[in-house]
């Protein structure tokens with residue numbers, strides 16, 4: 081699981097050595113038996129241990145997408161991250 085962005089620091093809190101660099105990661109969410117893998121998620125990636133930090137706004141968008149998928153009865157899905165989806169569906 082990706083962790084939340086640490087406040088006011090760009091140092092990795094896991095290994096305490098790496099610097100965070102903008103990158104792309106994949107995240108897996110599970111809710112109510114619904115498993116969603118989202119690829120192409122913008123995140124800050126530790127250049128030492130590879131830990132991914134997903135910004136709050138992006139995490140909220142992903143949770144929204146998982147909620148929508150769970151409501152649709154989807155059990156497993158792999159999709160690309162879309163920052164516009166929340167606006168389209170609301």
Ligand SMILES: [Zn+2]
Pocket residue numbers: 092093094095096097098126127128129130131
């Ligand atoms: Zn690290």
